[in-house]
Amino acid sequence: MNNIDKLKNFLKESKLDAILVSKNENLFYYAGFNEEGTYLLVTLDKSYLLVNSLVYSDAKNKCKNMEVILVSNYFETVNELLTSNGSNNIAFEKSLPYLGYERLKDATKVTLVPTYIDSIRMIKSSEEIKIIKKACRMADKCYKHILGYVKVGMSEKEIEKEMHRYLKELGASKEAFDFIVASGKRGALPHGRASNKKIKKGELVTLDFGCFYHSYCSDMTRTFALDKTNEKLVNIYNLVKEANELAISLVRPGIRVNYLHNEVSLFFKKHNMDQYFIHNLGHGLGLEVHEEPRISPSSETLLQEGMIITIEPGLYIEGLGGVRIEDVVLVTKDGREVLTKSSKELISVSK
Structure with missing residues (x-):
């Protein structure tokens, strides 16, 4: 049809x-x-x-x-x-x-x-899926590039500028949205746009970015460390990573999207961290970066084969920092396929 x-x-x-x-x-x-x-x-x-x-x-x-x-x-x-x-x-x-x-x-x-x-538009055609996979590969390549580019003393805006440049080099038509580059205590800002702040040794850096390719977009978030960071931030990182993996493991046709959100909320509550999870778990992705279905506590939309969604749990603690890990996930006949392949281990960049 x-x-x-x-x-x-x-x-x-x-x-x-x-x-x-x-x-x-x-x-x-x-x-x-x-x-x-x-x-x-x-x-x-x-x-x-x-x-x-x-x-x-x-x-x-x-x-x-x-x-x-x-x-x-x-x-x-x-x-x-x-x-x-x-x-x-x-x-x-x-x-x-x-x-x-x-x-x-x-x-x-x-x-x-x-x-x-x-x-x-929620259920994607095979051609749409092919294009979105390509946009996600561009995001993965960009993240790998930035890990080799970033160094202590560089500003958030310098990182953002290099991400823009490199994605264009890869063939992206434009950025999918205003990138988030939030380091140190600014990581507690879920929508922390890149600033002139200089990145310091021991800080976490959160990158939320994506690009358009043939009118469809990618959207990925990773958080990494500049050299060794403190134990409390490492523990927060591991909780977010576990929440991300939990939610992805539950993705399959027939599941209500609010179940995904609520299971992550319960997971954080067991660790007394639910008050720091302050946004929806994710959203649909396609011609727009935020599409149906909304992965929210109130949405009862059923996942169907061919849907493409994001899973992006995060914790944000004022005065300390924050962590978010976001993946693009395709709902398949029997489960799911993660389209963003970048490592979710806490990477420490020493420069």
Whole structure:
């Protein structure tokens, strides 16, 4: 089943006549085209790509499985197409800007239904999996490179800059998000962006990074030490590593994602550390770095073969530091495959 057919099935199941796709990632997923000034209108029978004059020729060449229409007024064209198809309602993405919603409402005479279609992208095709594996290999190579590059006295921003450079050298199109480079006490910041702080001997350094490759992304976190670190941090590291391995061992089709999160929370609670585990265990990964399913205590989504998720337990102790270890995991028919291969042993870099 192709992606457009998945969307048409969604329309049938939801008793909808049409949907207007506007989100950049969903335009790419369903149309293979997401240049600025593009909308995709899908009815139960037909698909229309609505574009402006700047991208019309490109769209005609790339999108052979749908009708490409050059428009001057998007929403009037939507109304004309809905009328010709006898549509009584149209779904629109909740991410559609309010001004777009107002224009759609003013231009059409049908019922407007806000909807969310990102979850259709949860199960990856073999081609998507192949691309994400490549993006993960790039992240692994980058981590290995940085371990040979980093040294005492280097700033977090210097490390970040070298990561950017090396990933581009490997063929990445861009960074998947703003990298986290947090050393020493700054490791207690789950989203500690790289700063001018100089890295000191004996500190832990957490790197959370990823890249885009052919529109899909990787996302990996590793924590390493600069020379020998104190025993308390080593113990924290070992707990996080064990939690990461525990959660991964539980990944298989049919498991509710909140079970993964809650088992890690219970593990930390047994060690009187649960108060330092302050975020969700993970998330889906694909065209966006944060996708469905959310690996949270409240989500009851069932894991299915073909889903790609992250497992990223962490502990963050103000005034001391923190540790996070994140892997990308593919749900397979019988269990799981870890796509990020970098060692999770505590590596001490002596320079």
